[in-house]
Amino acid sequence: MPTTVPAHGNDAAGRLTELADVTASDSALRRFLHGLPGVDAVGLEARAASLGTRSIKTTAKAYAIDLAISMIDLTTLEGADTPGKVRALAAKAVNPDPTDRTSPRTAAVCVYPDMVATAKAALTGTDVKVASVATAFPAGRAALPVKLADTRDAIAAGADEIDMVIDRGAFLAGRYMDVFEEIRAVKAECGDKARLKVIFETGELSTYDNIRRASWIGMLAGADFIKTSTGKVAVNATPSNTLLMLEAVRDFRALTGVQVGVKPAGGIRTTKDAIKFLVLVNETVGEEWLDNHWFRFGASSLLNDLLMQRQKLSTGRYSGPDYVTVD
């Protein structure tokens, strides 16, 4: 197995050129993607469900809760977002539990591009990152120059991470090369200034085979993270699609040595759910991914549930929603 390098950096670029023949033409890319092993949906879902029965208690639960908090991209992506809302969220990211300052910080705050400057100002001096969605999120229905300008704006305003959406229309029409080229262009825009998360909107890709192919397109194009969904459609992150994407980053690293992160987003609301995802990470790719550099949760309400469970573990009783902050 080749030595491991992160997807973000020059080493990775070198590794990817070794696979240049795969992405040399539309037909080569199609042959490669359709040559990936198929996914048996029943088997995949059975495996995800069986890992969901792991019983995580006491010390293991405490560890998992703190790890989950540290992996959250605390997110607000509403048309109604205001600078005040973003500043409140930033403050919460830095001090999630006002009654217990030992709580870990979240990994990042995730906002729309026009809120990046506000978030950045609120988080300066902390290690909490600013992530910005871009490329005409969530539909991605805009021309490439618009998407690139969107990305450029966010980075100029101080974004450390860019969450882009792929062109699902192009993907479903079989124009894989267009999807690949677009991700590459956004990656070039990010350069060494920002890490790139590539959102597939798995609910719209609809089949597991498609999710595996999209994962490989994203990784071949230089994604630092592959991310399930926007949180704006009916089906978002599920244990099954996240398990499949974990298998994809595992296989990609085995082939190229390049390590890529995974971010399930949308629909993960309880501690119990979050722990199930951490078990998936632990038993599929192992502890090298059990770090917020390699695994994130795109979530907002999840944080309060984690905090309430954390308080329960430390005090022995349930506190209730008035003991965590409403944002």
Add this chain to the structure above:
Amino acid sequence: MSFTYAPAPESRSVVDIAPSYGLFIDGEFTEATGGKVFKTVSPSSEEVLSEVAHGSAEDVDRAVKAARKAFEKWSALPGSERAKYLFRIARIIQERSRELAVLETLDNGKPIKETRDADLPLVAAHFFYYAGWADKLDHAGYGANPRPLGVAGQVIPWNFPLLMLAWKIAPALATGNTVVLKPAETTPLSALFFADICRQAGLPKGVVNIVTGDGTTGAALVAHEGVNKVAFTGSTAVGKAIARTVAGSDKKLTLELGGKGANIVFDDAPIDQAVEGIVQGIFFNQGQVCCAGSRLLVQESIQDELLDSLKRRLSTLRLGDPLDKNTDIGAINSAEQLARITELADSGEAEGAERWAPACELPEAGYWFAPTLFTNVTQAHRIAREEIFGPVLSVLSFRTPAEAVAKANNSQYGLSAGIWTEKGSRMLAVASKLRAGVVWANTFNKFDPTSPFGGFKESGFGREGGRHGLEAYLDV
């Protein structure tokens, strides 16, 4: 820091095991004639769980007579009335499933995850399923009003004690037979708890009788003149002895014996799910499954890739305390079985196959065997031909579908097989050529009461489960 799972043991307090148990004959627990007893131990700790009566030939005779006496009224009941008892038993099993799961795990050594999520739900489902048949026998395809046989003598193995009991008792009662059942020597407890469930359900006396004991007890049962039907699940050697015993009598016989199932993985298989299926095929219940996928036949072009994935997956299996909810691999059922697995695995090495097992610490007390796989296995090796009945996988390769079929069928057994491919036409073409009672496609070790189960060749004859399962208990 790594994500280490804290112990998560299921509580033992939900089950109350008595220090001793008698035989269940004619609705009462009674001592064995002569008062002989034997101990049953927990294979994961060697702790003695209870003392159980050792049934003699006289006890078997008492039980058969009780069953004969009960048969008259039981068989005369309308099917809908028999169904009520079966539905009641099924519901009590569901209500007591946690208790029974813990009990089964203690007595057998298998992980609580399996007794809780596989054994017990299937046991209840089997009773529910055959309860539904009891008043529909006219429509089962055997003509109007098919008649029961009489007294069924049933001998079951230790690998799925309660599930095998369900497979035997549910169809027998639904069709109007009465039963004398002998559970395995190393796992008598769940059958005795089932006797209590029969009382709880108000089942008439003598309809179900449980006689515990060893091989001699079982031999006395199958040889008894008052038995009209013999059903046995267990080893091929014992099955042959039973066939000789009943030869020349008018007893109806079904045998469900050993296997050496081939799990065939083609190069277009869904690899990650195939790996899960291989694990499920051979490490479910520590491989102590007659239909285990103990031979992996993998297409040469993907052999290395598949074995890498499989080894990585085996390294994540969690072996240990069977009562821990996170345990994947429990204990081997007995010292005797452990010795047999060890001997066969050693023969694999001696004959030139390459042995591999993940780093895995075995507990000191109890009977344990690490999940093991052998590569460079040929058809001539003992580990490719003999049933190991343990967590040992023999890996062979093939180049063409024809070769895969030839190798899969090249066995004295024919109980199960698996096919892994994303190509439907290949799946159907290969399945039709395999000489095995069950062929799973893109899955393995999936059971359902509606599906008939049974063997070809030395894996036995007769079918259990489904509509086919009724035939073994009807005079047709």
